[in-house]
Amino acid sequence: MTPIFEIVLVEPExxxxxxxxxxxxxxxxxxxxxxxxxxxxxxxxxxxxxGLDYWDKLVWKRHPSLEAFLENLPEGASVFCLSTKGKKxxxxxxxxxxxxFLFGAETRGLPTWLLERYADRVYRIPMTGDIRSLNLSxxxxxxxxxxxxxxxxxxxxxxx
Numbered sequence: 497m498t499p500i501f502e503i504v505l506v507e508p509e510x511x512x513x514x515x516x517x518x519x520x521x522x523x524x525x526x527x528x529x530x531x532x533x534x535x536x537x538x539x540x541x542x543x544x545x546x547g548l549d550y551w552d553k554l555v556w557k558r559h560p561s562l563e564a565f566l567e568n569l570p571e572g573a574s575v576f577c578l579s580t581k582g583k584k585x586x587x588x589x590x591x592x593x594x595x596x597f598l599f600g601a602e603t604r605g606l607p608t609w610l611l612e613r614y615a616d617r618v619y620r621i622p623m624t625g626d627i628r629s630l631n632l633s634x635x636x637x638x639x640x641x642x643x644x645x646x647x648x649x650x651x652x653x654x655x656x
Contacts, residue, residue, distance in 0.1 A: 499527035499555055500649050501594060503636060506562055506610075507601040509535030516633035518554050524644050528556040531565050535601070562610065569596070575614055578639050579606050580629050582620030589619045591643035599639075602632050 503526050508514045514530070521528040530538075538558075559565040569575065574595040578586070600606035611618050621630060621638055629635070644650050 497525060497555075499594075500525045500647065501591065501640075501643055502527050502529060502596040503640060504529040504531060504565065504596055504598045505632075505636075506531045506565075506598060506606060507533055507535070507604075508632065509602045510632070511536040513602060513631065513633040517636045518556070519550055520633070520637050520640055521555070522550050522553050524640055524650065526555075526640060528554060529559060529565065529596075530556065531559045531562050562607070575617055577606055577611055577614050577618045578621070578635060579611060579618050580620055581605070581611055582618040584619050585622045586619050586639055586642055587622070589642075591646040593647060595643065597636075597639055597643065599632060599636055605629075 501524075503517060503521055505514060505517060505528070508517075508530065514534075514536070518528055520526075559568070574592045575598065576589055576595060577598045579600065598606060598610070619639075621635055623630065630638070
């Protein structure tokens with residue numbers, strides 16, 4: 497099965513966030529990319545617990561660095577950065593099948609140089625209230641399901 501799109505966690509720090517994102521990827525038919533260094537072991541019991549018994553269903557790839565990940569992007573790849581620094585909102589993003597959605601580390605976000613490289617493709621999730629950001633796995637879920645909605649990728653039972 498070809499993944500609907502690609503979810504990229506750049507240097508994730510918290511195992512249960514990564515486990516939750518893995519479950520979201522499985523539920524949507526998306527591929528998960530983990531960009532090192534990771535802030536935990538892939539053997540971490542909390543991460544495994546967050547993914548429950550779904551790990552064997554996950555389509556994923558591990559990358560030794562952000563630079564290595566970027567070097568291996570397909571020519572003309574559709575890349576979107578999700579960041580609190582985005583000037584445009586997620587509602588303005590137009591998803592395409594095979595798009596890459598990049599999310600940064602829980603405490604640092606995406607590196608400034610990457611946001612500058614993709615300056616026209618940096619989006620934020622709209623929020624009201626006095627918070628700096630949403631939880632990483634929550635942000636991935638919101639963005640991923642919005643992308644899937646735009647692509648009409650998840651039919652309801654009984655629909656084609």
